[in-house]
Amino acid sequence: MENVFDYEDIQLIPAKCIVDSRSECDTTVTLGNHTFKLPVVPANMQTIIDENIARSLAEGGYFYIMHRFEPETRKDFVKDMKDRGLLASISVGVKAEEYEFVQHLAEEELVPEYITIDIAHGHSNSVIEMIQHIKNHLPETFVIAGNVGTPEAVRELENAGADATKVGIGPGKVCITKLKTGFGTGGWQLAALKWCGKAASKPIIADGGIRTHGDIAKSIRFGASMVMIGSLFAGHEESPGETIEKDGILYKEYFGSASEYQKGEKKNVEGKKMMVPHKGSLKDTLVEMEQDLQSAISYAGGTYIDAIRHVDYVVVKNSIMNGDHI
Numbered sequence: 001m002e003n004v005f006d007y008e009d010i011q012l013i014p015a016k017c018i019v020d021s022r023s024e025c026d027t028t029v030t031l032g033n034h035t036f037k038l039p040v041v042p043a044n045m046q047t048i049i050d051e052n053i054a055r056s057l058a059e060g061g062y063f064y065i066m067h068r069f070e071p072e073t074r075k076d077f078v079k080d081m082k083d084r085g086l087l088a089s090i091s092v093g094v095k096a097e098e099y100e101f102v103q104h105l106a107e108e109e110l111v112p113e114y115i116t117i118d119i120a121h122g123h124s125n126s127v128i129e130m131i132q133h134i135k136n137h138l139p140e141t142f143v144i145a146g147n148v149g150t151p152e153a154v155r156e157l158e159n160a161g162a163d164a165t166k167v168g169i170g171p172g173k174v175c176i177t178k179l180k181t182g183f184g185t186g187g188w189q190l191a192a193l194k195w196c197g198k199a200a201s202k203p204i205i206a207d208g209g210i211r212t213h214g215d216i217a218k219s220i221r222f223g224a225s226m227v228m229i230g231s232l233f234a235g236h237e238e239s240p241g242e243t244i245e246k247d248g249i250l251y252k253e254y255f256g257s258a259s260e261y262q263k264g265e266k267k268n269v270e271g272k273k274m275m276v277p278h279k280g281s282l283k284d285t286l287v288e289m290e291q292d293l294q295s296a297i298s299y300a301g302g303t304y305i306d307a308i309r310h311v312d313y314v315v316v317k318n319s320i321m322n323g324d325h326i
């Protein structure tokens, strides 16, 4: 793998604008049988999403993926979303009890529209078998499988029946996989996305490493249909977790799903915790993301997201910030 680069090394090149206002640009994206307002999904982590946020995202027309860390609540969650006429989108792991859970959903005819298989090293027989299990019992459900970081893995999971794959091992803000194991796509996530995108015949979700709204457009340029984001969604008024005040400044916690705070023990820890400054309302951030993406579409010379996929780019190694900070 040569010529690796990451988000901060790339600038997209503008094409002639064809709209009179950015408001003409359409940021919607279709994944499976449904269309969503933005090609963005908050990470399925316990400090990023809870049932209230999931409901309000679904009601607002955004894609969401509920986390899997309160397993006993998932069945009622699916039921509740169905009763409200909303999409049900949940996560599963790969342990034995998860097989039973999928079977129970099928027996009770509770069919989530989306299931995400959420483990660290998704290029594995355990994920392949879970994809097949879900497809056997819930054939209508759209299955997202991950996480992976190579074209071989994308192909193998697609061939096993996955409807989309999630790419990103180690680029996350609270991730320490790269430090603890030496492996991953941390530092070259955007190049890994490009590499995987060439092999994919189904949608890819880019996961981890998004630090600015412009990184969403860059992910799309390099092959993503959807972008999963943790840290930029952490710290909002609506975000789960306590608000803490320190020296007059408000913070909220953001911890990794493989951190000791999530696991309750120091075993195979590959995540850490950080405090992020309080950011106000999640709704405002979503509106700003939409406006920024509309603007990106206009710079791409189009009216739809697809225009971004065709723009030229330059590699400007680590220099696009010009020493500025956000």
Ligand SMILES: NC(=O)C1=CN([C@@H]2O[C@H](COP(=O)(O)OP(=O)(O)OC[C@H]3O[C@@H](n4cnc5c(N)ncnc54)[C@H](OP(=O)(O)O)[C@@H]3O)[C@@H](O)[C@H]2O)C=CC1
Pocket: 093, 094, 095, 118, 119, 120, 121, 126, 147, 168, 169, 170, 171, 172, 175, 177, 208, 256, 257, 258, 268, 270
């Ligand atoms: N995107 C990323 O870069 C990463 C994300 N995470 C997140 O952390 C959470 C926990 O992940 P995970 O530990 O996979 O989930 P689980 O703790 O549910 O583990 C899933 C299963 O896979 C096994 N397993 C885990 N890692 C490996 C590995 N490297 N090789 C072989 N088997 C493995 C586990 O067994 P055992 O524990 O006995 O090994 C277990 O049976 C998830 O939400 C995941 O998305 C974690 C790390 C990296």
Ligand SMILES: Nc1nc2c(ncn2[C@@H]2O[C@H](COP(=O)(O)O)[C@@H](O)[C@H]2O)c(=O)[nH]1
Pocket: 043, 044, 045, 147, 168, 169, 170, 171, 172, 173, 174, 175, 176, 177, 178, 207, 208, 209, 210, 228, 229, 230, 231, 232, 255, 256, 257, 258, 259, 270, 271, 272
């Ligand atoms: N290596 C680890 N990765 C983790 C952990 N918990 C979550 N994640 C991944 O990070 C992204 C979010 O990344 P961000 O840069 O947007 O903050 C998330 O979707 C997971 O894939 C963890 O404990 N270790």
